[in-house]
Structures are given as C-alpha cells and as structure tokens.
Amino acid sequence: PAAPAVMVSTWDFGARANADGIAARNNGGLALDMVEAGARNAEGDPNNTSVGLGGLPDRDGRVTLDACVMTWAGDIGAVCALEDVVHAVSVARAVMEKTPHTMLVGPGARAFAVDQGFPTQNLLTANAEAAWRDWLKTADYAPGINSENTDWRGTPGGPGNHDTIGLLAIGADNRMAGACSTSGMAFKMRGRVGDSPIVGAGLYVDDEVGGATATGVGEDVVRVAGSHAVVEAMRAGLDPTAACRRVIERLARLRGAKVANSQVALLALDKAGRAGAFALQPGFTYAVTDAAGVTRIERAGALFA
Ligand code: SD4
Secondary structure (H helix, E strand, O other): OOOOOEEEOOOOOHHHHHHHHHHHHOOOOHHHHHHHHHHHHHHHOOOOOOOOOOOOOOOOOOOOEEEEEEEOOOEEEEEEEEEEOOOHHHHHHHHHHHOOOEEEEEEHHHHHHOOOOOOOOOOOOOOHHHHHHHHHOOOOOOOOOOEEEOOOOEEEEOOOOOOEEEEEEEEOOOOOOEEEEEOOOOOOOOOOOOOOOEEOEEEEOOOEEEEEEEEOOOOHHOOOHHHHHHHHHHHHOOOOHHHHHHHHHHHHHHHHHHHHHOOOEEEEOOOOOOOEEEOOOOOEEEEEEEOOOOEEEOEEOOOOO
C-alpha cells in the first residue's frame, strides 16, 4: 500500500504544485504554507489557462481571479474577481490574516492587495487574448467538459488538463489546510463568481475529518455545497472516494439531464492521508504526494463513464 498522502492537488499540474508544497514543508512550513506554495506555482504558470497569469478572460477581455484558503482552525480568507494581481491565493491569505473579514471582491480586493504591497501586472497573455478574440467571433458561452484531452470547450485536442487548482495538505504538526485558485470559467460574464472562492463549495477543511475541493462548472458545485458535503460524508464514515461519489450522485439526482454535459470533479483527503476523487465525467486527474515527496497521478472514476 502507498504511504499516506500529505498533499493532493487537482489535475496533472498538481504534481508541480505539490513539489512546491513539499519544499515548503521541508523548509518548516505548515499546511497553509504548503497549499499556498502549491497554488502559487499554478498561478504563476502562463500556460495554465484557468489559473492566475494566462487565465482566459471574461467576455469583456478582463482576467478576474477567485481564490480562498481555509485552515484547521476554521480561519478562512477569500478574494473574488481580483484583477491585476497574480497570486490571488496569497491575497486570500492576507484577507484572512490581516483583516477582520473573510472575503473581499473586485476593486476592493485589488485595492487591499496593492495596499499590502502585492505587485500589479497585466494578467492577459498574448495566447489568452488570442483565444478571447477567437471566441468573440461567435461569443457563444458554452462551457464544455474539460478533461485530460479536451479544452475548456470540450474540443478534442485542446490544451486539456488545465483547470482550477484545488489543494489539500497535512502539515508536519498533523493539521490540515486547503486552498483553491482559479480564473473561473472562460468568457464568463463580467462579475461572475463560481465556486472556487466560496468556502463550503470550492473548498472545505475540517481538521477532525479531512478536506475536500472542487473543480468544474462552479454553478453546479455551489448547488450542492460540494466540498462541505464531501467532508460531511467522510464524517459519516465514508472513505474519500465514496464520499466524493455520494455527492456527485446527489448532484445528478438533483439536476438530472441538466448536468449531462456538465463537469464537476471532487477531490478529498482525509486525516489518515487517504486520497480519493469522483467526477460527473471521465478525464479528471489529480496528484497525490507523500511526505517523502513521491507523487503519483490518479485518475478519478466518473458517473457518466
Ligand atoms: C469556476 N470551478 O469558476 C471554477 C472553474 C473551473 O473550469 O474549475 N474551470 O467555476
């Protein structure tokens, strides 16, 4: 049997995020430092079209970032529709640590970040701008099933495997934290916020039980308070995979044909270091890393497999 996991992240690029998380751990960082370091890896990668720099913009051509963090102690921080600041996860952490609040949005989030000394930059890369200009020709918002070999629109041969990053970690003190960071659905309406910065939907951590995070169509994650529901299913005794599956099945019962072409993927890590995931559609992968830094990529089961 594999060694207990200390860190999990969504998608194949989670392997690089977890490597940075383990480096933070080896430098004395605890779970929050691990997930922040991991999310920063994805945010800084211009080739990741769903997180941070290089994220696909909204329909007006503006890159707007959503992120949140949650600790073992129930401390939370979030930003929504943050512009011009690449490390949304770190701004979310600053909201948690430096303000009396738990969420800042839009211009207020940006002003706070600038005030805290975060650098500003244009997050719209040439590639993302070109994709947006191409999209403008039809301006048809039709999110597809993002998987390992399809792009955000479900087109085979697209970049694939590029999506929201959700991360869960167990620190050397055996306490957990999680983070989630995204540029949201490509070509969303201006001001649209999905599940990723919403504690309980895109992320939830309960140090007695474990944590969960979500990726996919945020509207469908929010409906079932996806991550919180997974944690509660683990509390009731289900293992991480079964807990994720239970929530996916519940979403399918609730929405029927309306989720036939949607994707939601849920990822969980329990306090014992067991990882598991389940999705509506096939193609969701995640990275599982042990304390020695050994990473394996797992493929989630799917309801519509
Ligand atoms: C959102 N869940 O904003 C995120 C985005 C995502 O495909 O996972 N992208 O709804």
